[in-house]
Amino acid sequence: MTIRHMRIFLAIAESGYSTTRAAEALNMTQPAVSLAVRELEEYYGVVLFDRIGRRLRITAAGERFLEYARGVDGIFEDMERAMRNWDALGLIRVGASVTIGSQFLPGYVRSFQNRHPGTEVRALVAPSEELERRITDSALDLALIEGPAHDPALISEEYMEDELVVIRAPAGEGPGPAAMDLREFRTQKFLLRERGSGTREVFDQAVEAAGFAVEPIWEATSTTALVNAVIEGLGVAVLPHRMLHGPLEQGLVEMVTVEGLTFRRKFNIVYHRQKRLTSAARDFLDLCRSYELDYPQPRYGGLF
Secondary structure (H helix, E strand, O other), X not given: OOHHHHHHHHHHHHOOOOHHHHHHHHOOOHHHHHHHXXXXXXXXXXXXXXXXXXXEEEOHHHHHHHHHHHHHHXXXXXXXXXXXXXOOOOEEEEEEOHHHHHHOHHHHHXXXXXXXXXXXXXXXEOOHHHHHHHHHOOXXXXXXXXXXXXXXXXXXXXXXXXXXXXXXXXXXOOOOOEEEOHHHHHOOOEEEEOOOOHHHHHHHHHHHHOOOOOOOOEEEOOHHHHHHHHHOXXXXXXXXXXXXXXXXXXXXXXXXXXXXXXXXXXXXXXXXXXXXXXHHHHHHHHHHHHHXXXXXXXXXOOOO
């Protein structure tokens, strides 16, 4: 089995399990692609694809091989870049979850590029769950997420504290944060971030620890959508305090304290245990660790 065999297999998977399209992408003949698959199956003594008519369907063994192949191919590409360019790589690929990506990542990147004008930063803002997958597949060098990583192959390093708060439409009960007890809180209509996001995970863990679960009436990847739903009186939301300064200052929503509940979390730097970070990537992480001390807060708080 060679790297060539593995990359032919990956090309078939990326081409919708079509040997014809894979052959076109690789500038090979279709019989040569099919031969490579047969050689793989003979080498490992397993069936990687079921052949149903003229279509291929990946087997359970094929799915497992695909996971390994993606990881090995990513490591091989890392090795190629590292050995050809060593520490002078001109690109780092950074992921950030929605809160960090909207509030902090632009400042991180601008400050980093001022220090390293020759280094390109490619960024992806996405849910934490997706960012972990991208790191595992070597599509990202590192990520900044809301909470620790779940994959034991990833290293998580806490670097900043954050707090979620409960908001609702203003009830006109006077100055200061409104308050409700846990029993009243449980009866609310909840407007929450989607499952797989760091914000949702913190919320679910907190209410589970308090002895109950919540079925939201709204789920959204957009903080703006949830805040606007709160303004319209559709329910309560639990969102990062850092993203709510505008709506709170304008009186469009009000913050609510819930007796016995807190929603605190740590932002985490995440990267693969087997990943050799370049000097540029390490400098980027150092900047993130010290950013709150050395640089101003975001100029735009989002939403309004």
